[in-house]
Amino acid sequence: MTVTIRDVARLAEVSIATVSRVLNRSKPVSPELEEKVMKVVDELGFNPNPVARTLIMKESLLIGVLIPDVSNTFISMFVRGIEEELFQNGYTALLCNTNSDTKIELHYLDLLRKKYVDGIVLLTSAPKPEQIQFFKKHKIPVIFSSHTDKDSRFSCINIDDYQASYDAARYLIGLGHRSIAFFCGPMEYYQTIRRFDGYKQALADHGVDYRAEWVFDKDYDIDSGYNSGMELFAREDRPTAICCVSDMVAIGAIRAAEDSGLGVPEDVSIMGFDDIPIAGASRPRITTVRQPVYELGTRSAQMLLRQIRGKEQYKREAIVLPHEIIERESCRALTT
Amino acid sequence: MTVTIRDVARLAEVSIATVSRVLNRSKPVSPELEEKVMKVVDELGFNPNPVARTLIMKESLLIGVLIPDVSNTFISMFVRGIEEELFQNGYTALLCNTNSDTKIELHYLDLLRKKYVDGIVLLTSAPKPEQIQFFKKHKIPVIFSSHTDKDSRFSCINIDDYQASYDAARYLIGLGHRSIAFFCGPMEYYQTIRRFDGYKQALADHGVDYRAEWVFDKDYDIDSGYNSGMELFAREDRPTAICCVSDMVAIGAIRAAEDSGLGVPEDVSIMGFDDIPIAGASRPRITTVRQPVYELGTRSAQMLLRQIRGKEQYKREAIVLPHEIIERESCRALTT
DNA sequence: CTGTTAGCGCGTTCAT
DNA sequence: ATGAACGCGCTAACAG
Numbered sequence: 001m002t003v004t005i006r007d008v009a010r011l012a013e014v015s016i017a018t019v020s021r022v023l024n025r026s027k028p029v030s031p032e033l034e035e036k037v038m039k040v041v042d043e044l045g046f047n048p049n050p051v052a053r054t055l056i057m058k059e060s061l062l063i064g065v066l067i068p069d070v071s072n073t074f075i076s077m078f079v080r081g082i083e084e085e086l087f088q089n090g091y092t093a094l095l096c097n098t099n100s101d102t103k104i105e106l107h108y109l110d111l112l113r114k115k116y117v118d119g120i121v122l123l124t125s126a127p128k129p130e131q132i133q134f135f136k137k138h139k140i141p142v143i144f145s146s147h148t149d150k151d152s153r154f155s156c157i158n159i160d161d162y163q164a165s166y167d168a169a170r171y172l173i174g175l176g177h178r179s180i181a182f183f184c185g186p187m188e189y190y191q192t193i194r195r196f197d198g199y200k201q202a203l204a205d206h207g208v209d210y211r212a213e214w215v216f217d218k219d220y221d222i223d224s225g226y227n228s229g230m231e232l233f234a235r236e237d238r239p240t241a242i243c244c245v246s247d248m249v250a251i252g253a254i255r256a257a258e259d260s261g262l263g264v265p266e267d268v269s270i271m272g273f274d275d276i277p278i279a280g281a282s283r284p285r286i287t288t289v290r291q292p293v294y295e296l297g298t299r300s301a302q303m304l305l306r307q308i309r310g311k312e313q314y315k316r317e318a319i320v321l322p323h324e325i326i327e328r329e330s331c332r333a334l335t336t
Numbered sequence: 337m338t339v340t341i342r343d344v345a346r347l348a349e350v351s352i353a354t355v356s357r358v359l360n361r362s363k364p365v366s367p368e369l370e371e372k373v374m375k376v377v378d379e380l381g382f383n384p385n386p387v388a389r390t391l392i393m394k395e396s397l398l399i400g401v402l403i404p405d406v407s408n409t410f411i412s413m414f415v416r417g418i419e420e421e422l423f424q425n426g427y428t429a430l431l432c433n434t435n436s437d438t439k440i441e442l443h444y445l446d447l448l449r450k451k452y453v454d455g456i457v458l459l460t461s462a463p464k465p466e467q468i469q470f471f472k473k474h475k476i477p478v479i480f481s482s483h484t485d486k487d488s489r490f491s492c493i494n495i496d497d498y499q500a501s502y503d504a505a506r507y508l509i510g511l512g513h514r515s516i517a518f519f520c521g522p523m524e525y526y527q528t529i530r531r532f533d534g535y536k537q538a539l540a541d542h543g544v545d546y547r548a549e550w551v552f553d554k555d556y557d558i559d560s561g562y563n564s565g566m567e568l569f570a571r572e573d574r575p576t577a578i579c580c581v582s583d584m585v586a587i588g589a590i591r592a593a594e595d596s597g598l599g600v601p602e603d604v605s606i607m608g609f610d611d612i613p614i615a616g617a618s619r620p621r622i623t624t625v626r627q628p629v630y631e632l633g634t635r636s637a638q639m640l641l642r643q644i645r646g647k648e649q650y651k652r653e654a655i656v657l658p659h660e661i662i663e664r665e666s667c668r669a670l671t672t
Numbered sequence: 673c674t675g676t677t678a679g680c681g682c683g684t685t686c687a688t
Numbered sequence: 689a690t691g692a693a694c695g696c697g698c699t700a701a702c703a704g
Contacts, residue, residue: 016698017674018675020700027674027700028673029673048698049698051390051697052699055681055697056700069416070416071415076412079406080405080406083433087440093431114383226617252617255619277558281588283591340681354690362683362684365689366689366690385682387682388680389682391695
């Protein structure tokens with residue numbers, strides 16, 4: 001049925017070793033034989049079986065991509081970047097949604113190892129001890145994305161979450177706001193903590209009061225933004241601006257504002273994060289902190305490939321990509 | 337380094353055949369030996385190497401997922417459904433973005449075959465002859481999603497695109513609209529054609545004029561909707577309503593309306609398609625045709641697994657999932 | 673430069 | 689019920 005290296009060898013009247021050598025250029029072969037082999041290979045449409053190859057070489061051209069949830073736009077754009085880069089290099093992505101559940105993450109990690117993936121890109125809520133442990137033990141090339149993982153010895157790529165959040169808050173302060181709420185993610189997330197710190201520092205540096213009751217730590221989705229918004233807007237004492245942890249949260253918050261009879265940005269300024277496509281098209285267009293998502297993906301893949309190819313010589317990299325404030329319509333200057 | 341079946345056999349003082357038999361329950365083994373084996377398996381934490389297994393069994397527990405682009409929300413939700421179901425059953429998804437490019441599709445198809453994927457879920461613009469050819473030749477289990485592929489012998493799952501589009505147009509007609517534009521996808525897409533037919537039939541059945549200059553066949557994204565909108569709204573002779581091929585197109589169209597000084601739904605009613613989360617949160621909330629995306633994904637996976645497990649006995653299935661019109665704020669009744 | 677041979681790790685006959 | 693031996697398709701020593 002399927003044509004094997006043996007069939008090629010027989011028809012070309014050479015040994016299987018020779019066929020293997022011309023196909024992999026692993027050792028010199030005389031031009032005549034090479035031609036004979038290639039001819040038969042073309043005729044038969046021979047394709048080396050990658051599984052058999054993996055069994056020996058311990059390399060599969062497979063990359064594991066561990067993420068919380070693809071249906072999140074930010075993540076799917078990130079994945080798209082990874083996949084694009086991997087494809088260019090002959091690798092394929094194994095998609096693993098974990099919901100940030102530690103058990104599922106570990107389960108997948110183990111599965112990926114057994115499938116001999118050549119490397120793993122990890123996008124997780126925080127670099128968990130179990131994960132660190134896993135990669136210390138198994139030495140599988142890995143990139144931690146969206147983390148700035150100082151202590152550990154693993155490569156990582158991220159924006160500067162602290163600074164980005166600081167900049168967002170400062171931007172609002174620059175607009176004249178003195179009461180700024182913060183709609184962030186769960187406080188177990190390393191990312192959340194960094195951004196929260198940036199936010200607080202910006203307030204502190206500019207003499208703006210920090211108010212714990214204006215911090216809502218729900219999740220990254222629309223509903224979280226909406227619920228936080230409805231809760232906040234029902235109070236008498238409202239802030240004039242809100243920093244959101246994602247554009248989706250911002251959209252939920254804007255929705256909540258309208259449902260509470262508040263105008264954005266007339267009554268309350270709302271700032272997003274990520275700059276997904278919808279941010280520039282929604283009403284109002286959302287002022288946001290742009291992350292180079294797609295590039296985060298391609299760069300992750302590139303780093304991982306460098307690591308895979310560099311083997312032992314590879315030196316850990318820690319890349320920080322620039323963020324940028326995109327001014328649009330959802331935040332206005334306070335002219336008291 | 338890695339523990340193999342041989343290590344287990346040695347420590348348990350049995351043959352590797354016995355170990356294999358208890359692990360796969362392929363043949364009866366005496367209780368005593370079974371216990372001995374399991375004990376050693378646990379102690380060593382032995383995991384059979386799936387690659388070696390694949391080489392013999394020709395099954396990999398890998399499923400190829402061929403899609404145009406994950407970063408499209410509709411698609412990423414679909415993929416999420418697939419992945420969730422596969423995970424429950426011990427399978428893993430290989431993600432393949434093709435941009436609907438026939439060459440890339442074929443390239444991936446061939447790659448997947450060589451990796452011995454157990455099956456493939458295909459979400460493509462149209463069931464192309466090359467694809468039909470491929471699956472006739474290689475007999476790999478496959479599900480065509482978002483296609484109602486009558487002629488072919490392959491299983492498929494979809495909503496009724498024709499009827500859904502018909503219903504959308506009729507809904508608008510029921511609201512009193514008599515001039516309805518259609519923002520659809522590329523006419524090479526089978527899906528586009530079906531929906532276009534449904535739209536035209538609805539107009540015909542209700543005595544509404546069809547106007548070719550009100551049909552814009554761009555793409556499924558925000559920009560397409562925006563560009564079509566800007567072009568249409570610049571004209572003197574405008575329709576009172578628009579049927580869009582996706583919620584993203586609707587969002588672009590709404591944006592274009594506002595940029596053209598038009599209110600939605602006061603000046604123009606705009607209807608979406610898909611009902612992605614953003615549809616219910618954007619301003620105005622988008623009236624749309626709901627597709628059960630996530631279920632489309634899980635059902636696709638289930639069908640594929642049935643096919644894989646049923647082998648020869650499996651009979652082709654063609655499932656049509658229900659759609660539903662979700663009334664929200666972007667369409668209004670015309671009170672002339 | 674080329675061919676022969678021994679595995680990679682596992683499932684499965686074929687004898688016992 | 690159990691074990692020895694073979695082979696899945698390929699790469700990499702090892703001879704020549």
